[in-house]
Amino acid sequence: MKRSRTVGSAPRVSPRRTALWVVLGLGGALMVLPFLWLVRSALMTDNQIFISPPQWLPKPFAWSNFSGAMSSQPFARYFLNTMIIEVLVVTGTVLTCALAAFSFSRLRWRGRNLVFGLLLTGVMLPYAVTLIPTFVMWGSIGALDTFVPLTLPAWFAGAGGGVFNIFLFRQFFLTIPYELDEAAYLDGATPWKVFWSVIMPLSKPVVVVVVIFTFIGVWNDFLGPLLYLTDDSKFTLALGLAGFQSTYTAQWGFLMAASLVVILPITLIFFALQRYFVEGVTLTGVKG
Amino acid sequence: MSAVTGRQPSRRGDLLGVERRWGLLLAAPAILGFLIFTIGPMVASLVFSLTDWTIGAPAKFVGLGNYDKLAHDPLFWKSLNVTTYYTLGVVPLTLLIGFVVALLVNQGVRGRSFWRTVYYLPTLVPAVASSVLWIWIFNPDFGLLNSMLRQGGLPTSNWIYGERSAVPSLIIMSTWGFGNAMVIFLAGLQGVPRHLYEAVAIDGGGTWARFRHVTLPFMTPVIFYNLVTGVIGTFQVFNQAYIMTQGGPNNATQFYIYYLYTKAFTDSEIGYASALAWVLFVVVLVITVLLFRNARRWVHYEMGAAR
Numbered sequence: 001m002k003r004s005r006t007v008g009s010a011p012r013v014s015p016r017r018t019a020l021w022v023v024l025g026l027g028g029a030l031m032v033l034p035f036l037w038l039v040r041s042a043l044m045t046d047n048q049i050f051i052s053p054p055q056w057l058p059k060p061f062a063w064s065n066f067s068g069a070m071s072s073q074p075f076a077r078y079f080l081n082t083m084i085i086e087v088l089v090v091t092g093t094v095l096t097c098a099l100a101a102f103s104f105s106r107l108r109w110r111g112r113n114l115v116f117g118l119l120l121t122g123v124m125l126p127y128a129v130t131l132i133p134t135f136v137m138w139g140s141i142g143a144l145d146t147f148v149p150l151t152l153p154a155w156f157a158g159a160g161g162g163v164f165n166i167f168l169f170r171q172f173f174l175t176i177p178y179e180l181d182e183a184a185y186l187d188g189a190t191p192w193k194v195f196w197s198v199i200m201p202l203s204k205p206v207v208v209v210v211v212i213f214t215f216i217g218v219w220n221d222f223l224g225p226l227l228y229l230t231d232d233s234k235f236t237l238a239l240g241l242a243g244f245q246s247t248y249t250a251q252w253g254f255l256m257a258a259s260l261v262v263i264l265p266i267t268l269i270f271f272a273l274q275r276y277f278v279e280g281v282t283l284t285g286v287k288g
Numbered sequence: 289m290s291a292v293t294g295r296q297p298s299r300r301g302d303l304l305g306v307e308r309r310w311g312l313l314l315a316a317p318a319i320l321g322f323l324i325f326t327i328g329p330m331v332a333s334l335v336f337s338l339t340d341w342t343i344g345a346p347a348k349f350v351g352l353g354n355y356d357k358l359a360h361d362p363l364f365w366k367s368l369n370v371t372t373y374y375t376l377g378v379v380p381l382t383l384l385i386g387f388v389v390a391l392l393v394n395q396g397v398r399g400r401s402f403w404r405t406v407y408y409l410p411t412l413v414p415a416v417a418s419s420v421l422w423i424w425i426f427n428p429d430f431g432l433l434n435s436m437l438r439q440g441g442l443p444t445s446n447w448i449y450g451e452r453s454a455v456p457s458l459i460i461m462s463t464w465g466f467g468n469a470m471v472i473f474l475a476g477l478q479g480v481p482r483h484l485y486e487a488v489a490i491d492g493g494g495t496w497a498r499f500r501h502v503t504l505p506f507m508t509p510v511i512f513y514n515l516v517t518g519v520i521g522t523f524q525v526f527n528q529a530y531i532m533t534q535g536g537p538n539n540a541t542q543f544y545i546y547y548l549y550t551k552a553f554t555d556s557e558i559g560y561a562s563a564l565a566w567v568l569f570v571v572v573l574v575i576t577v578l579l580f581r582n583a584r585r586w587v588h589y590e591m592g593a594a595r
Contacts, residue, residue: 028403104311134329256420263412
């Protein structure tokens with residue numbers, strides 16, 4: 001509760017509050033320290049990086065680590081590949097998960113809760129159980145070393161992993177008054193039209209949340225690209241960075257510069273859309 | 289599909305029929321996805337696990353031969369042991385630290401969203417970039433940790449390069465990412481009814497009494513959620529093993545999924561790897577069932593506001 005201040009009164013600084021700030025500050029410093037180590041190393045020459053005890057200020061700032069790293073591997077191509085997969089996966093996931101959630105929350109049909117419950121059981125399944133047969137399946141239809149295994153499942157509500165997104169959409173849809181649907185039906189609307197013209201325009205917050213987390217999931221995905229992409233020209237950023245690490249095992253300036261390039265986009269997105277990040281995590285963990 | 293226009297309100301049967309058809313149609317991609325990418329592979333995996341099948345050779349039915357083989361496989365037990373050790377380290381630490389930090393941030397201190405952001409940042413780092421960064425942090429000669437320990441006159445460690453210190457190192461790295469659990473705890477704390485705190489205060493209760501009798505009981509569902517998802521997640525760790533340690537040194541970080549991956553995609557032993565996958569499923573299922581049964585004794589749902 002905000003306390004109003006009278007003229008001339010000194011702000012209250014209780015020992016308890018000071019202690020709280022100190023503890024949070026120290027903890028926060030611990031969280032940030034690895035990032036400082038990352039940035040500091042990304043801007044240092046190898047000569048400076050190996051000075052002991054370590055220096056914290058780059059002198060000079062070795063920006064050449066970035067141009068060197070970016071030109072030693074086709075990172076621009078990796079970025080483009082990642083973005084192609086991102087667009088396909090995010091689009092497919094949002095569309096098919098929202099459609100399923102609409103069906104489970106706003107269309108009254110017998111069995112909808114049973115079907116939804118069945119889909120939910122997929123969350124419990126360790127991905128390892130489906131990993132091998134799925135790989136064999138894609139191999140048998142000649143889809144290895146293509147983007148198909150990484151993108152097509154998203155157009156089926158993300159297969160097992162996507163059910164969380166269906167859950168998110170469903171939770172949000174259940175908060176919208178049903179009278180809006182009824183009014184649209186009286187005007188002759190089909191369920192598809194109700195979905196697209198009534199419900200989805202009202203659901204921007206949950207769409208943003210699903211987009212963010214799906215985007216991050218793809219950006220983070222390493223095992224998928226590792227299994228399905230073998231041609232270097234098809235690598236994603238995650239796969240490219242891992243390959244980079246095994247090639248430049250001791251060139252820490254290059255490695256940290258490359259890592260920073262992979263980390264920065266996600267961090268910037270987070271700062272721009274922080275409210276939705278927190279809302280998404282909240283929805284999955286608390287309301288359900 | 290015909291529109292509902294012109295239909296009499298009393299024709300509920302027709303309306304329900306229309307909604308059922310549309311319901312199934314709109315959910316069809318998800319249902320097909322479940323069948324094609326979950327049920328189908330699940331059944332196939334079970335069948336594979338009953339064969340001696342190495343890619344390039346025809347599959348031969350061997351019944352429970354793969355399961356008998358893994359029961360006598362030292363690396364199978366090693367991988368189960370390593371993964372359990374890691375889980376028992378990461379999950380309690382992440383929950384404890386996440387909860388404590390959430391409580392501190394929730395104390396009405398100014399800059400709440402600032403602190404939430406700072407503690408959440410590590411969660412944002414992609415797994416590969418995080419692994420690359422921490423390889424450098426754990427470097428025995430010039431890494432951040434040993435450099436600081438050396439400067440402080442404290443004993444250093446071989447971290448991920450030492451047989452005994454490798455898993456503890458990865459536990460430290462994973463605990464750094466407790467931000468997700470913290471945010472969930474923070475959200476849960478927002479739902480605890482204020483009037484109960486006032487009731488305890490009227491009875492003369494202090495900070496500890498408020499925590500013990502109000503905060504903790506109300507937070508048990510959230511703690512349980514973080515516990516279950518944490519256990520399931522840590523049992524399936526792969527990236528750190530693959531990128532940082534390759535299961536070494538001397539199999540000290542032979543995580544279960546890493547071992548399964550090696551069997552399936554390096555050794556091409558499809559049948560054996562499928563058996564490993566099914567055993568993992570059973571292990572995770574048993575653990576989850578035990579957690580749910582145990583939860584009946586300490587998770588309180590009757591205080592409806594907590595959900």
